[in-house]
Amino acid sequence: MAQMNLLQAINNALDIVMAENDSALCFGEDVGHFGGVFRATSGLQEKYGKARCFNTPLVEQGIIGFANGLAAQGSTPIAEIQFADYIFPAFDQIVNESAKFRYRSGNEFNVGKLTIRTPYGGGIAGGLYHSQSPEAYFAHTPGLKIVVPRNPYQAKGLLLASIRDDNPVVFFEPKRLYRASVGEVPVEDYQLPLGKADIMQTGTDITLLAWGAQLEIVEKAADKASADGISCEIIDLRTILPWDVDTVANSVRKTGRLLVSQEAPLTAGFASEIAATIQQECFLHLESPIERVCGFDTPYPLSLEKEYVADHLKIYEAIKRSINY
Amino acid sequence: MQGLQQEKAMNTEIYKESQVVHTPTFIDGHSVEIPILKILKEDGTVYSGAELPEIDQVKATKVYKALAFHRVLDERMVAAQRQGRVSFYMAALGEEAASVGGAAGLEDQDMIMAQYREQGALIYRGFSLENLMNQMFSNEKDLGKGRQMPIHYGSSELNYMTISSPLGTQIPQAAGYAYGQKLQGKDAVTICYFGEGAASEGDFHAGLNMAAVHRAPVIFFCRNNGYAISTPSDEQYVGNGIASRGVGYGIKTIRIDGNDILAVLKATQTARSYALAEQKPVIIEAMSYRLGAHSTSDDPSGYRTKEEEEKWHMHDPILRMKNWMLAQKWWDETQETELYEKLREQVLAAVKVAEKIDKPPVEDLVTDVYDQVPAHLQKQLDELKVHIKKYPEAYPFTAGRIK
Numbered sequence: 001m002a003q004m005n006l007l008q009a010i011n012n013a014l015d016i017v018m019a020e021n022d023s024a025l026c027f028g029e030d031v032g033h034f035g036g037v038f039r040a041t042s043g044l045q046e047k048y049g050k051a052r053c054f055n056t057p058l059v060e061q062g063i064i065g066f067a068n069g070l071a072a073q074g075s076t077p078i079a080e081i082q083f084a085d086y087i088f089p090a091f092d093q094i095v096n097e098s099a100k101f102r103y104r105s106g107n108e109f110n111v112g113k114l115t116i117r118t119p120y121g122g123g124i125a126g127g128l129y130h131s132q133s134p135e136a137y138f139a140h141t142p143g144l145k146i147v148v149p150r151n152p153y154q155a156k157g158l159l160l161a162s163i164r165d166d167n168p169v170v171f172f173e174p175k176r177l178y179r180a181s182v183g184e185v186p187v188e189d190y191q192l193p194l195g196k197a198d199i200m201q202t203g204t205d206i207t208l209l210a211w212g213a214q215l216e217i218v219e220k221a222a223d224k225a226s227a228d229g230i231s232c233e234i235i236d237l238r239t240i241l242p243w244d245v246d247t248v249a250n251s252v253r254k255t256g257r258l259l260v261s262q263e264a265p266l267t268a269g270f271a272s273e274i275a276a277t278i279q280q281e282c283f284l285h286l287e288s289p290i291e292r293v294c295g296f297d298t299p300y301p302l303s304l305e306k307e308y309v310a311d312h313l314k315i316y317e318a319i320k321r322s323i324n325y
Numbered sequence: 326m327q328g329l330q331q332e333k334a335m336n337t338e339i340y341k342e343s344q345v346v347h348t349p350t351f352i353d354g355h356s357v358e359i360p361i362l363k364i365l366k367e368d369g370t371v372y373s374g375a376e377l378p379e380i381d382q383v384k385a386t387k388v389y390k391a392l393a394f395h396r397v398l399d400e401r402m403v404a405a406q407r408q409g410r411v412s413f414y415m416a417a418l419g420e421e422a423a424s425v426g427g428a429a430g431l432e433d434q435d436m437i438m439a440q441y442r443e444q445g446a447l448i449y450r451g452f453s454l455e456n457l458m459n460q461m462f463s464n465e466k467d468l469g470k471g472r473q474m475p476i477h478y479g480s481s482e483l484n485y486m487t488i489s490s491p492l493g494t495q496i497p498q499a500a501g502y503a504y505g506q507k508l509q510g511k512d513a514v515t516i517c518y519f520g521e522g523a524a525s526e527g528d529f530h531a532g533l534n535m536a537a538v539h540r541a542p543v544i545f546f547c548r549n550n551g552y553a554i555s556t557p558s559d560e561q562y563v564g565n566g567i568a569s570r571g572v573g574y575g576i577k578t579i580r581i582d583g584n585d586i587l588a589v590l591k592a593t594q595t596a597r598s599y600a601l602a603e604q605k606p607v608i609i610e611a612m613s614y615r616l617g618a619h620s621t622s623d624d625p626s627g628y629r630t631k632e633e634e635e636k637w638h639m640h641d642p643i644l645r646m647k648n649w650m651l652a653q654k655w656w657d658e659t660q661e662t663e664l665y666e667k668l669r670e671q672v673l674a675a676v677k678v679a680e681k682i683d684k685p686p687v688e689d690l691v692t693d694v695y696d697q698v699p700a701h702l703q704k705q706l707d708e709l710k711v712h713i714k715k716y717p718e719a720y721p722f723t724a725g726r727i728k
Binding site (some may be wrong): 106 | 693
């Protein structure tokens, strides 16, 4: 075990993959010698050479198009989009190409070896274009897997699983936690399962569900509720697509209440999909309406960030609302 | 500033060699002069001094038969669409030399990433008539499992990437594919076809720049056929064709007569050698004309004149090759008649077989979305099967086959 922050855990996972697999490549804007603007690829070019870890021109659709071609060819591309806010020029390559490559060819070809890493989320005074959480756009696309880790241990195990999974994966990294989240991480190789939620804390009164950086906020709200005698079960969804309906539904059948919290805006966010599915799966077990505590339906603001975000107080209030319904 | 420590730091030296001026001096947008390669004349003779491609009678006959097959297939399938037997078709009338000649200039291990009007390349590679038909009739024997509209062929065995409808997406993919081939030391390149219309897409610029910067051995083959559906090329761009853009990206570029099979072959063979030896991309711009409609869903009489089309009928690439074959004494009129008769019969017979083959089973709805069928899709499929059993008359393709 070693103490690592989330960036170091990601760097460590990339190092392991590049050492074991000669066809694994890391590339994106400023990813080469500089090691990425957040330094996630630090030292990889020195270790594995410029042919395998390199800067690309500033063209997101080019980065993902290039990555799709590499994956179809049999290489293992790990492409970085510098901020999830800038992934949209590559939307067509991801939604129409990566996601449909296997299906449209009848499995003659696939890009299963593709992994797209991208930092997402707010809380860093990043304003409109360095704060977004666009996972729901991609969750509407069959063929993709979408993974979001919450801490260094999860990040390493889930990233290794994502790279080795035989499907294209969009891996959203919580940039607010890149350096803030530090924990014990095994130095050796390990994987955590995709498509499987993680019950972080068991409880009996209400199920709290989130992913990525939002779990830290949810835990804080649960602690506050606990002081009021409310027992919260906390679940990290980990994989947004395909998501682990069974774990969430089983928990809600037990607690009778569900709160989903996400950083992204409320309307048509992934929390809404979860709420729709759980009301169908658990209708007769529900004691109160499913609560969604999310970002505002506005662009991500700057000076009013505190007011905008789904903070622990808003979650705490929603927990009480649900319990007292 | 760490970037400056790299061995390949900022390369601005090149600008210091430029001529210095002290009054605003613009260079013209058309200042690049681009020669056009022509080898074969309409009458089947070769221009004097022309450098011929590597071709012998066996290869020439294979190319010619592929061209003939292509033309017959297109004729018959446009007719089949008019009869309502297939939903859609795209012919390549008048520009068959670009696809067949391009494939003929490559090796079998080279990847072909086409746009959609390059069935000639697949025909040259040996894709069977049955496979072509099964795709167009989207039946259960289609390699693509009946999921895409007609003409979206693909074959892993023949290194022909499955067609995707979005325009130009294959261009940056080809750069990546070729980069992978290079890194793995393969004796192989990638050829990437697209039209002059698709060259307006962002992916074109992304792909060319990526390939140039990362030195990918890819041949970008532009079929400049004058039209993007109804939009003529003079409403698509005002620069000197697509070839002039190669200069901007620092890519070796050639323009050729796209209806001259020997020029296509020569350019592709030379481009392949260069791309492999130098590990760099190449651009070929083949000038041609789309004599047919964009697809069976449009009628060119709405956007161009019969006179314009007539002019291009004189430049038929297949007739030009036939004249050359006759002059070489590698072909005669008896062979010609027999070949076309046989091909027409074969295509008609294949249509009759393919249209009777069952549609894919309902299970194919959910396979290949992921490598394994995930739980939520299995659940959706199970529910669908129950529903189909309840209303079998509404789902005639699958109702009788559900276990």
